[in-house]
Amino acid sequence: DIQMTQSPSSLSASVGDRVTITCRASQSISNYLNWFQQKPGKAPKSLIYGASSLQSGVPSRFSGSGSGTDFTLIISSLQPEDFATYYCQQSYSSPLTFGGGTKVEIK
Amino acid sequence: EVQLLESGGDLVQPGGSLRLSCAASGFTFNNYAMSWVRQAPGKGLEWVSAISGSGGRTYYADSVKGRFTISRDNSKNTLFLQMNSLRADDTAVYYCARGYIAAAGTEYWGQGVLVTVSS
Numbered sequence: 364d365i366q367m368t369q370s371p372s373s374l375s376a377s378v379g380d381r382v383t384i385t386c387r388a389s390q391s392i393s394n395y396l397n398w399f400q401q402k403p404g405k406a407p408k409s410l411i412y413g414a415s416s417l418q419s420g421v422p423s424r425f426s427g428s429g430s431g432t433d434f435t436l437i438i439s440s441l442q443p444e445d446f447a448t449y450y451c452q453q454s455y456s457s458p459l460t461f462g463g464g465t466k467v468e469i470k
Numbered sequence: 471e472v473q474l475l476e477s478g479g480d481l482v483q484p485g486g487s488l489r490l491s492c493a494a495s496g497f498t499f500n501n502y503a504m505s506w507v508r509q510a511p512g513k514g515l516e517w518v519s520a521i522s523g524s525g526g527r528t529y530y531a532d533s534v535k536g537r538f539t540i541s542r543d544n545s546k547n548t549l550f551l552q553m554n555s556l557r558a559d560d561t562a563v564y565y566c567a568r569g570y571i572a573a574a575g576t577e578y579w580g581q582g583v584l585v586t587v588s589s
Contacts, residue, residue, distance in 0.1 A: 397575040399515075406565055406582050407515065412574035450515055454575030457529055459505065459517040 369462030386451035395455035479583030492566030503570035508562035
């Protein structure tokens with residue numbers, strides 16, 4: 364199975380900050396990397412697919428990059444509604460696997 | 471608009487069985503693989519099972535293999551998860567999701583349904 368390692372597991376940031384979350388795969392997954400946002404008590408919401416493609420309706424302050432084994436999610440200017448937990452997911456090979464999550468909290 | 475609506479969650483005793491359903495709308499159901507993903511209380515996301523669009527291929531996580539069975543009824547746009555021999559560590563919110571191994575992975579998710587295994 365492909366292991367997905369996210370870092371950090373949590374971070375504190377202020378509104379307006381630039382936030383960077385990284386995800387590393389245990390082997391190459393090309394660009395089959397997806398990012399999800401989850402708020403408490405809610406289902407995960409797809410933000411980015413294919414490493415860098417923004418889902419429809421997702422604000423442009425979210426961006427993704429990377430290929431192979433190393434990937435990054437950037438929130439260019441953190442907004443109040445962005446405080447949530449973020450997960451990466453590889454959809455390159457079975458089984459689907461997720462990173463452990465990054466909780467973004469208010470500083 | 472893609473909609474996925476799960477049902478069937480409940481409190482069940484260890485060793486018991488439960489069947490989850492997921493009603494899909496807003497897309498051509500048989501064109502897409504479907505997955506179940508679960509989240510134990512306070513924990514991360516764990517993929518459980520998936521099924522191809524035709525229903526001909528199924529996939530399971532090692533943790534549920536031999537106990538859970540995924541199926542679908544394409545005439546009713548409905549996905550199922552039959553869960554047998556339930557254990558306490560199966561306690562989780564179970565999400566139905568569209569997609570599996572593909573460019574966008576599990577792109578759309580239902581709201582989730584809670585399964586509690588406890589005596």
